[in-house]
Amino acid sequence: MAKISVRKETQTLLFDFNYLGKRCREQTTLKDTKANRRKMEKVLERIELEIIAGTFDYGKFFPGSSRAKVFAANGNPGASQTAPATPPITEVVVNTAPSVATTKAVTPISPEPSSPTFAEFAAIWLGENEAVWRRNTIRAASIHLNSYLLPYFADMPLYSVNKAHCLDFRAKIAREGGSLKGKTLSAKTVNEVMQVLGAIMAEAAERYDFANPMQNVKRLKARKVHIEPFTFEEVQLFLKHVRPDYHSYFTVRFFTGLRTGEVHGLRWPHIDFDRREILVRETFSHLGREYTKNEGSQREVKMSEPVYRALKAQHEASGHFSDYVFCSKVGTPIQPLNVNRRIWKPTLKRLGLKDRRLYQTRHTAATLWLASGEAPEWIARQMGHTSTEMLFKVYSRYVPNLTRKDGSAFERLLEQRLGGGA
Structure with missing residues (x-):
């Protein structure tokens, strides 16, 4: 079997292959590096393919080798064959002398590269x-x-x-x-x-070692997805009429901005009532419990008073029989699809509220924080964003200025400069 070997004495690479029933080893002065191995493997692939095709000319690849002279004297089968025309390439050609390595322009068969499907x-x-x-x-x-x-x-x-x-x-x-x-x-x-x-x-x-065909393939232009957060009045209406056993669940979702998997993967060891913090450490889906979306999602979310009371009530209801904060009657995590189909959508429909994805509870928390004037950096940390870039990109129209009324500062400037001047 053809291979690239290393000469122990010099730690240089050599070709090792069989030709006409004889083992052939041709030494180079190339050091054992990944790049050099790759170059030699390409040459070895050409050698093997030419041997199979019957066009291998030993002297063309190893002109200074003593074996080349022996094979030529015995009528090298490939020496008289004419290889298909291919563009000249520069390749390493070596002979058996350990100190000799030359670079020479040759015109070998250009075999197909070796790669899996x-x-x-x-x-x-x-x-x-x-x-x-x-x-x-x-x-x-x-x-x-x-x-x-x-x-x-x-x-x-x-x-x-x-x-x-x-x-x-x-x-x-x-x-x-x-x-x-x-x-x-x-x-x-x-x-x-x-x-x-x-x-x-x-x-x-x-x-x-081939050119990546996807390198300059651009993405299709996708439509921007607009968020549809709830107003504070809609949140109050929903919490007032939602099924009582899900009141605490939706209070946490509306006022913390946790993702669906983060809410469903929440366990009591990660609820710190003393510091009033929710420690986001895991997520849960139909595939089971696992690590959060990324490192930035590992965070501590502050409990507002409604969230603190909701979690206290939930602890009294289920804390004694399940490790999960929000669980079924047998203590297993509740399933997002069941919540969406049996609780979320029916409640929206009954109240005459616009149909929205359950994920809009996360957007609602962000917009309520912005409306209250919380610092964007603090909100980004609560949401699990590594910077405020996503916050301004997604919620730009909900970011108020310091007056808490968008545009009022400019109106006041116009009044002072134009109105006062008149």
Whole structure:
């Protein structure tokens, strides 16, 4: 089996392969580095392919080797063959003298690079990331792979995937919905699928040394999603009429800005009544309990008075039989889909309130904090944002100035300068 070996005495690399039933070892002066191994592996691939094709010329690759003269004297089978025309390349050519290494322009056969198929590498890539990704991330990547990417790219060798393939694939899933026949995907979903493709191809390009075809493929322009927070009056109305056993749950959601998974993964050891803090350390979904979305999501959320009273009431109701703050009658975490279907939507409909996603409770907390004049930096920390950038980007129209009335400062300036001057 052909391979790249290391000479122990000099710690330099050598070619080790079989040709015409003889073991051939050709020494170089290249040190054992990753870059040098990669260069030599490319040469070795060409050698193997030319041997298989019957066009291998020993002297072309190793002109100073004594074996080259022996094979030439015995009628080197490949020396008389004419290799297909390919653009000249510069490659390392070596001989058996340990101190000799020259660079020479040669015109070898240009074999196809060696790489696995897209499906083979995608399985490797997904397996390697399972140790570091959250379960929801793994699940989303698996869905995109099985539903969209594999039906198109599965049997293609990685090196053969080019930019035209990527653009054609993007157009196809945007137009036909991929495996969801008759259903057009949103620009957001298409971008998510292409992000997985880009991650796979970027890793493969680095490992197998070919140009990344996704490097200059741009994201589709997606529509901006506008938030729909509740007014304070709507919050009061909802809490007044929601099912009593869910009053504490929604009080916490409306006045803390916790994400759905953070609320459902909340456990009593992470409730600090003395310091009036909620310690956000875990999240929960149908896939189970796991670490929060990211490092920035690990935070301490201050309890306002309504939240403090709600958690005290909840502790009296369920603290004696479950580790989870909000739980079912048997002590297990409540399921988001059940809350949405059985409590949230029916209550909105009964009160005549606009139908919204349950996630709007998080946006409501942020806008209420902004309306009260809390510092943006403090709000960002409560929300689990690492900076105020997201706060101003998402909630810009809800950020008041120091007068608590947007535009009033400019009105006052105009009145002083124009009105006073007159």
